Amino acid sequence: MAVAGQDDDVSRSCGAGLLSRIDYLHPMTLLACPSCDMLHDVPDLPQGRRAYCLRCNHMLVSGRHTSLDRTLATGFAIAILIVFALFFPFLSIEELGFSNTTTLLGVAAAFLDGWLIPLTLAVTASIVAIPLIRVALLIYALFPIWRGRPPAPHAARAFRWSEALRPWSMAEIFVLGAAVALVKVADLATIGFGPAFWAFCAAVFIIAFERQITDAASIWSMLDNEP
Amino acid sequence: MNVLTAREAGLVSCHRCELVHDQGVARCRRCHAHLSSRKPYSLQRVWAWLIAGIVAYIPANLYPMLVTRQLGTTHEDTIVGGVIVLADTGAYGIAGIVFFASVVVPLSKFGVIALLAWSVTRPNSLSQHSRLHLHEVIEFVGRWSMIDVFVVALLTALVQLGAAASVHPGPAAVCFALSVVFTMLSAQAFDPRLIWDRPDTSPKET
Numbered sequence: 169m170a171v172a173g174q175d176d177d178v179s180r181s182c183g184a185g186l187l188s189r190i191d192y193l194h195p196m197t198l199l200a201c202p203s204c205d206m207l208h209d210v211p212d213l214p215q216g217r218r219a220y221c222l223r224c225n226h227m228l229v230s231g232r233h234t235s236l237d238r239t240l241a242t243g244f245a246i247a248i249l250i251v252f253a254l255f256f257p258f259l260s261i262e263e264l265g266f267s268n269t270t271t272l273l274g275v276a277a278a279f280l281d282g283w284l285i286p287l288t289l290a291v292t293a294s295i296v297a298i299p300l301i302r303v304a305l306l307i308y309a310l311f312p313i314w315r316g317r318p319p320a321p322h323a324a325r326a327f328r329w330s331e332a333l334r335p336w337s338m339a340e341i342f343v344l345g346a347a348v349a350l351v352k353v354a355d356l357a358t359i360g361f362g363p364a365f366w367a368f369c370a371a372v373f374i375i376a377f378e379r380q381i382t383d384a385a386s387i388w389s390m391l392d393n394e395p
Numbered sequence: 396m397n398v399l400t401a402r403e404a405g406l407v408s409c410h411r412c413e414l415v416h417d418q419g420v421a422r423c424r425r426c427h428a429h430l431s432s433r434k435p436y437s438l439q440r441v442w443a444w445l446i447a448g449i450v451a452y453i454p455a456n457l458y459p460m461l462v463t464r465q466l467g468t469t470h471e472d473t474i475v476g477g478v479i480v481l482a483d484t485g486a487y488g489i490a491g492i493v494f495f496a497s498v499v500v501p502l503s504k505f506g507v508i509a510l511l512a513w514s515v516t517r518p519n520s521l522s523q524h525s526r527l528h529l530h531e532v533i534e535f536v537g538r539w540s541m542i543d544v545f546v547v548a549l550l551t552a553l554v555q556l557g558a559a560a561s562v563h564p565g566p567a568a569v570c571f572a573l574s575v576v577f578t579m580l581s582a583q584a585f586d587p588r589l590i591w592d593r594p595d596t597s598p599k600e601t
Contacts, residue, residue, distance in 0.1 A: 198415050200401035200408035203527070204591040205432075207399050207406070207415075223398055223591065224527055259553050266556035270549075278551035279564055287569050290576070291548050294541070328411045328426040335579065338541055344492070345545030351489045352481065352546070353554060388412045392425055 201226050232383040234390075236314040242378040243303045243310075249371035250300055250339075257362030259346075261353065272296060272364055294338040299375065302337055305330035313390050324391045331384060340372045400591070402432045410434070434586040441512045444581030449505055451574035459565035461547055466559065473567065474498065474543065497543045497571070500536055504578050507533050508585070515589045526590045533582045540575045544568055 197210050203226035210219050210229055219229035253272050260269040276296065279287035309327040312320045320326075350359055401408050407416050407430045409423040416423065420430055434440075459471035472480060474497045481490035507529050514520040547568045554562040 198406075199413060200406065200415055202408065202410070202413055203587045205400040205402060205408070205588040206591075207401050207404055224524075259549070261553050261556065263556055264559045266559045268553065268555045270552040275548050275552040278548040279568070281564070284564055284566075284569055287544070287548075287564070287572055290572055291544070295545070324412070324426040328428055331411065335538055335583070338538060338545075341539055341541050342545045344539075345542045346549055348489050348493060348542065349546045349549040349553070351486050352550065355484065356560060357554070357556070385413070388414070388425065 199228055201228060229385065230383045232381070232386070234383045234386045235381065236310055236390075239378065239382050239387075240307060240310055240314055242374050242381070243307045245374050246371050246378065247300060247303045247307075249367045249374065250296060250303075253364040253367040253371065254296065256364040256367070258364040258368070259350075259362060260360040261357045262360070263357035269362070271362075272368065294336060295342045298333050298337045299339050299371070302330045302333050305333075309391065310387070319391055324388075327387060327391060334379075337375070339368070339375060343369055343372050400588075407432050433588055433592075434584065437584055437586040437589060438512055438515065440584035441508060441581050444577050444584060445505065445508050445512070448501075448574045448577035448581060451570045451577060452501055452505070453570075455567045455571035455574055458567040458570065460543065460567040460571065461550065462563040462565050463554075464561045464563070471565065474571065477543075493543060493546070496540050500540050501574060501578065504533055504537055504540075504582070508578065508581055511585060515593075523590050527587065530585065530587050530590070537575070537579050537582055540578075541572070544572045544575070 197212070199208050199210050200206065201208065201221040201224060204221060204224040206221055206223045208219070208221065208228060213219060213229055213231065215233050216231045217229070218227060218231040220227055256271070257269045258272050258275065261267065272295070273292075276288055276292040279285065279291065305326040308320060309323040309330065312318065312323070346365070353359065401415060402418075405418050407418050407420065408414070409416065409426060409428055409430060411428040412423060412426040414423055414425045416430055418432065422428065423430055456474055458473070459476075460474050461472045461477060463470045463472070475494075478490050478494045478497070481493060510521070511526060511529050511533075514526060547564050550562045551564050554560055
């Protein structure tokens with residue numbers, strides 16, 4: 169029987185004798201590659217070691233271990249920054265004696281004009297509501313564990329939704345859109361940046377950081393003890 | 396390589412949390428998601444969302460995206476028209492980003508999803524690894540098309556200067572947003588496991 173290799177990328181196929189191979193020295197987890205469905209017996213790897221699927225090279229084990237301190241800290245930081253950004257001026261504009269200031273909610277309300285209303289919902293959801301809901305679900309699922317208590321009811325469900333909403337949280341795309349919009353109006357008028365703009369940019373960076381430090385598999389194993 | 400898949404072993408891996416169960420279990424023991432060995436009706440849903448996305452993309456390009464009123468004159472810009480205006484003012488980098496996100500990405504995404512869904516049922520058409528790369532690319536890149544919708548939202552909210560200048564969204568904004576959402580749903584409906592379910596008989600690279 170093959171022993172886990174010495175290099176950083178370890179994985180092994182379980183082949184046919186699936187159930188007969190129980191290695192008491194190296195407890196193993198049975199994993200099916202989410203990309204190609206190939207079964208692997210993955211040994212408990214030391215932190216920092218990754219495992220890839222033998223057939224399609226999809227990463228099976230990220231080698232990261234989620235630190236609850238850091239993940240929860242980023243979660244609270246994101247929530248505070250986005251809520252802060254809601255209530256302060258986002259951008260302001262001045263030209264020929266006319267001036268206008270917009271907030272983040274003003275941006276979302278830009279389509280409150282007849283049949284464009286669904287777009288208001290979509291924009292509100294993708295830049296404010298979904299990022300906040302994601303963070304709230306994450307904190308709900310992880311905070312009791314961090315306190316050393318058993319997971320909250322439906323904690324695993326909450327974390328599943330938090331992960332499923334990830335592609336629909338588009339704060340970072342919005343910031344790039346803001347950059348494009350600013351270039352478009354830069355010649356036309358004078359632009360001022362409000363505190364909400366910087367808070368939102370900071371939130372985007374922290375969201376990207378949260379993604380880097382959070383390993384779904386290790387959170388799943390923490391939630392496994394749910395009653 | 397001797398490959399045993401979860402399905403061949405009588406097992407099902409949860410699509411959400413990857414916990415492995417016996418086949419026949421309805422919901423994941425850990426995260427309570429519905430279990431299925433392959434996403435149900437994957438290809439049908441891929442094609443349906445894809446066609447919806449293409450249909451919505453047509454009016455998104457024909458109608459104006461942005462209506463600008465400046466000192467009494469009204470100017471309407473379509474997606475491509477907006478890119479040309481940007482390029483004319485010398486902002487080539489920004490024009491490039493908008494053109495890439497609003498034209499290149501959606502069009503190539505339609506093509507790639509169609510190619511992927513078509514080739515999965517035809518084992519000889521493309522190698523499994525190139526299909527896998529295609530799938531990774533469309534999953535990553537699709538959301539970024541939303542950028543133009545956000546640009547319109549920001550400009551509309553910001554540029555409200557009475558008679559001097561005001562910006563309003565055009566009907567294309569809704570169509571374009573719908574097109575992006577539909578193609579995202581199409582890409583999510585695709586089950587990458589289908590790529591591997593038929594034996595690879597395409598010519599091997601050496």
